Amino acid sequence: MSTRVESPEQLAQVEPARAPARPGGLGGARALGRFIRRKPLGAIGAVIVIAMLVMAGCAEWIAPYGYDDTIRGARMKPPSAAHWLGTDNLSRDMWSRVVYGARVSITVGFLTIGLAIVAATAIGVSSAYFGGVWDLVVQRVVDAWLSFPYLIIILSVMAVLGPGLLNVVVSLAILIAATNSRVIRSATLAVMQHSYVEAARAMGCGHARIILRHLLPNVTATIIILATIGLGAVTLAESALSFLGFGVPPPHPSWGGMLSGSGRTYMFRAPWMAVWPGVAISLAVFGFNMLGDALRDVLDPRLRGS
Amino acid sequence: MLRRYVAKRLLIAIPSLLIASLIVFTLPRLIPGDAVQLMLAEKAYAKDLDELRAKLGLDRPMYVQYFEWAGRALRGDLGESLWTRRPVLEEIGQRLPVTLTLAVLALIFALAIAIPVGVISAARHDTLADFIARSAAILGLSVPGFWLATLLIVLPAIWWGWRPVGDFVEFGSDPVRYVRQLLLPAAILGIAASAALMRLTRGMLLEVLRQDYVRTARAKGLAERRVVLKHGLRNAIIPVVTLLGTQLPQIIGGTVVIEYVFGLPGMSRFLFDAINQRDYPVIQGVNLLVVSTVVMVNLGVDALYAVLDPRIRY
Numbered sequence: 001m002s003t004r005v006e007s008p009e010q011l012a013q014v015e016p017a018r019a020p021a022r023p024g025g026l027g028g029a030r031a032l033g034r035f036i037r038r039k040p041l042g043a044i045g046a047v048i049v050i051a052m053l054v055m056a057g058c059a060e061w062i063a064p065y066g067y068d069d070t071i072r073g074a075r076m077k078p079p080s081a082a083h084w085l086g087t088d089n090l091s092r093d094m095w096s097r098v099v100y101g102a103r104v105s106i107t108v109g110f111l112t113i114g115l116a117i118v119a120a121t122a123i124g125v126s127s128a129y130f131g132g133v134w135d136l137v138v139q140r141v142v143d144a145w146l147s148f149p150y151l152i153i154i155l156s157v158m159a160v161l162g163p164g165l166l167n168v169v170v171s172l173a174i175l176i177a178a179t180n181s182r183v184i185r186s187a188t189l190a191v192m193q194h195s196y197v198e199a200a201r202a203m204g205c206g207h208a209r210i211i212l213r214h215l216l217p218n219v220t221a222t223i224i225i226l227a228t229i230g231l232g233a234v235t236l237a238e239s240a241l242s243f244l245g246f247g248v249p250p251p252h253p254s255w256g257g258m259l260s261g262s263g264r265t266y267m268f269r270a271p272w273m274a275v276w277p278g279v280a281i282s283l284a285v286f287g288f289n290m291l292g293d294a295l296r297d298v299l300d301p302r303l304r305g306s
Numbered sequence: 307m308l309r310r311y312v313a314k315r316l317l318i319a320i321p322s323l324l325i326a327s328l329i330v331f332t333l334p335r336l337i338p339g340d341a342v343q344l345m346l347a348e349k350a351y352a353k354d355l356d357e358l359r360a361k362l363g364l365d366r367p368m369y370v371q372y373f374e375w376a377g378r379a380l381r382g383d384l385g386e387s388l389w390t391r392r393p394v395l396e397e398i399g400q401r402l403p404v405t406l407t408l409a410v411l412a413l414i415f416a417l418a419i420a421i422p423v424g425v426i427s428a429a430r431h432d433t434l435a436d437f438i439a440r441s442a443a444i445l446g447l448s449v450p451g452f453w454l455a456t457l458l459i460v461l462p463a464i465w466w467g468w469r470p471v472g473d474f475v476e477f478g479s480d481p482v483r484y485v486r487q488l489l490l491p492a493a494i495l496g497i498a499a500s501a502a503l504m505r506l507t508r509g510m511l512l513e514v515l516r517q518d519y520v521r522t523a524r525a526k527g528l529a530e531r532r533v534v535l536k537h538g539l540r541n542a543i544i545p546v547v548t549l550l551g552t553q554l555p556q557i558i559g560g561t562v563v564i565e566y567v568f569g570l571p572g573m574s575r576f577l578f579d580a581i582n583q584r585d586y587p588v589i590q591g592v593n594l595l596v597v598s599t600v601v602m603v604n605l606g607v608d609a610l611y612a613v614l615d616p617r618i619r620y
Contacts, residue, residue, distance in 0.1 A: 041441065140318075144325035147600040149559030152577065152593065159581045160336040236450055240563055243452050244578070259453055267460045274460055278453030285448035293444065 035298065042294020048287025055102035063096035067253040076270040086272040088258075089265070094272065097253040098280050104165070104254045105235050105284055111169045112234045113227050116176035121216070121223060123177065124184030128192065129211060139185075145178040151240060158246040165248050168241060172234055180226050187222040191215055221299040228295050232288035239281045255281045312609050319601050326597045327379070331372050334581075334589040375590065384591035389583055394591035397576065403477065404572035407485070408492050408564070409557050413550070415496030416503055421539075421546075423500075424507025428542075429534045431512060439504070446501035451494050451560055455567040458490060474571055491564045498560065499553045506549050510542035517541075544614050551607030555600050 036043040055062055065071065070091045071083075079086040085094035123142075127135045145153070154171050161167035191197065192215070200214050239256030241247035248254040250261070258277040267274040356365070378385065384394040427439040462468045477484040514520065515538050523533045558574070565575040573592060580588035 041444075140321045141325055143318075143322040144329060144597075147322065147326055147555065147597045147604070148329075148593070149555040149562075149596060149600070151559035151562045152574075152596065155562065155578065155581055156333045156589065156593070160333060232448065236448070239450055240452060243450075244563065244566065256450070259456065264456065267456060268463060271460050271464060274453075274456050278450065278457070281453065282445070282449045285450075286445060289444045289448055 035294070039294035039297065041290045042297075045287045045290025045292075045294060048283055049291055052102050052106060052284055052287065055099050056106035057103075059100045059103050063093075063099040065093040065096040067097050067100035068092065068251045069096070076266065076273075078270075079272055085276045086270065088273050089270065094276055097258060098255070098276055101253045101255045101258065101277065101280060102284070104248055104252055105238065105281075108165065108168055108172070108238045108248070109231045109234045109288075112172045112176065112238075113230050115169065115173040116180060116230065117223060117227050119173065119177040120180035120184055120226075121219075123181040125188050125211060125215060125219070127181070128185045128188035129207070129215065139182075142178050142182055145175075146182070150175055150237065154237065154241060155244070155246055158241060163246055163249045165252070168238055168247050172237055172241075175237075176230050176234065180230065183226060184219060184222060187219045188215055191218045225292060225296045225299060228288060228292035232285040232292065235281065235285050235288065255284075308609065308612055311612055312605070315605050315608055319605055323598060323601055326601070327376060327594060328372070330590050330593040330597065331375060332368075333593075334584070334586045335368065379591075379594060384594070385587035387580075387588050388585050394587050397588065398573060398591060398595060401571060401573040401576050404488070404570055405558070405561050405565070405574055407488055408495060408561055408570070408572060409554070411485075411488055411492030412495035412499065412557050412560075413553070415493050416499035416553070417550075419496070419500040420503035421507055421543075424504040425511060425534060425539060427504070427508045428511035428515065428538075429530070436508075440508070443501040443504050446497045449497070451498060452563045452567050454497070455491070455494050455564060458494070459567070474569070488570070491568045491570065495557060495560050495564050499557055502553065503546060503549060507542065507546050510545050511538050514538050514542045544611060547614060548607055548611055551604045554603050555596075558596055558600075 059067075071087060071093060072091070074083065074087045074093075075091045076089055077083055077087045079094075083093050083095065085098060087093055088097070123138060127138045154175060157171035157174065158167060161171060197210065197214055200210050205214075238247055238254070239259070242254040242256030243260045245260060247256055250257060255277040259274060264274065375385065382395065384398075386393050387397055390397065423439050423443075427436045430436050475483045475487060511534070515534070520533060520537050523537045524530075528537075561572060562574040562578055564570070565572040566578060569575075577589065577592040579585075580592070
């Protein structure tokens, strides 16, 4: 159900060296135009992602009501001009709740991916660079971690930590970090084959310099792709967790949470309660996936078409 | 050669399994509050709590509990549920068939959609059909299964008064209805997997169709159909088999939500309830079983990979 990187080995073969052109000035605008022409789906994805960011950032101004405001005399009303997406069983405006829900999704998504990428890079790069016993031990732990079905391991971790936004972030980040560290490790191994790494070593560069100046910049493309695709996976996983009651606790309007509990109890009488949050999740994940796909094609020409 | 390779993989799998078993054992024990507190609720005295803990063996040091548990698990004894007092293995055995049927049906669905669509998408590269198939695949990866399930329960009921969920029918009482009631949940479960498989089938086939021998096959006048299916697909299918192995944990993970939504009495639902009730032996038993299965399946997939592709030498 989550977005998967079809083949870690494939992603790992990201061709290093060629730095992507820096956006900025007229060149940036031209590059943007070319991106839209060549990757219309990616552009749609980007628009969805930007719309989500705006909704999350400016929820107070976009949403006509607060996410927990009860509106008198408007219990479970179907969508209308006054309430675009209808109202729920507690007389709250669904559109406002969906808008505020973007804030929860974006917060969880970006925090999780940020944490996961830092951890995955540290594990992946060090595992590849130092090799030996460290690599062996770390990789066996990652192996073990990867053989758990993701929802099962997260449920267990969430049961330990208890519900809450930060706990969702931590448990999802641990999981994503394990998967991504494997890909980053392979990418780093590929980069280390290049003679400039050997040259750096021969010139007497220290470990820190080789890792920071020679390895990291060349796995950046892989990391950016992993992060974008990971955002979709995190959004999906967070919604599933909240749906099962292990995610972001009410009254915070998490899309997954809105689909569980009252969303399910009243789904036959007020189907709009069960429809719109799901549309929001699907659109958000669709946007991240489209953008991630397009970025992969652009940043890594060798993977084009896969 | 193959035997040596499998033996080597098995040796690598053992430490992974050991570490996994440690995780399986430790995680539920970190859950705040224990089963004893839940069982005796608020009216318990500290003395009662301690007594029950001693009876259940929860008062001994953690490592003693681990070695005892691991030793018995190796002999096929997973202990008994703290709540029902019945052997965990027996409880799992009752529910496993539902989850297994669900997973296998989902895999069949996934393959039945993924391979034909992937082939068409690659053969008609960059046409409208390809565009639609690729967009549909990304959409399939984006729609949450539990929401799709909810919609498929709600909308037909509202529009036509038709409800897919009735009382659960056991395999023994009516095999046909047993399978039929699992079709819809399995299809939903299979959609996400099919999207990933389709994308890989397409990508691999495109790669293969660029090879020289495919040009040769075309040049000697073979029908396009034969070129794509015989020369292309056969060589493109190998990574798809590998992905199938990695899809398994995803599908099993997905059953947690699907069994919950459809109210199916499967193993994942059992685990979900056990987590809520802090039923350690059940949580550990189910997790251990799932992890060992996944490790073994991946081992099998690796071996299959070597058999399918004679170029691979280890």
